[in-house]
Amino acid sequence: MRIYLPATFTVLAAALADGGFRDAPYTAYAVTPELRAALGTDDEEELEYAAMGAAAEESARLLAASPDTPARRVVVAAEVPDRVVRPAAAPDAPARVRVEAEVPLKRVASAHVDDAAAAPDVAAGRTEDHELLWYATQELRHLLE
Known part of the structure; x- marks a missing residue:
């Protein structure tokens, strides 16, 4: 299952140093039956984008x-x-899951x-005009430099 883990630079740096996200359980976001129902679509790309967006909102709260x-x-x-994924959806967070x-x-x-x-803008809570950029796994260490 594809999950989206909300993080910060500090969390990402720790995961890279530790060889992964070691402090389970984690709140994450994924395409869930609840998300499908909330969006009323089976378009996988749209559903994945919505799950990632929910994780981005959680990342902003962490920040x-x-x-x-x-x-x-x-x-x-x-x-x-x-x-290893358990349902954790709530009415206001249909993509939320728990990674055990x-x-x-x-x-x-x-x-x-x-x-x-x-x-x-992110520091001021104005994230709606910003899209997240994609980074391959081999780029992550350089991203933190």
Whole structure:
């Protein structure tokens, strides 16, 4: 199952140093039956985009609670076995899931991060005009430099 882990630069740096996301369980976002029903579509691309957007919103909330980390949203996309994902959807968060296991780096597919120029808007909570940029796994260490 493809999951979207909301993160920050600090969380991403720790995951890279530790070889993955080791402090399970995690709140993540994914295409769930609840999300399908809420959006009324079976378009996988649209559903994945919505799940990633929900993770980006959660990343913004994490940033608001961590003023010392760079003001750039981070969403990590990973493939995990269905058996480690539990439903956690709420009426206001139909894509929310709970990941009950570690997510090793080998499971990470990509990361999606705000451009550095978006930081002032992100810090002010104005994220609606900014799309996340795609980064391959081999680029992640360089992204944090």
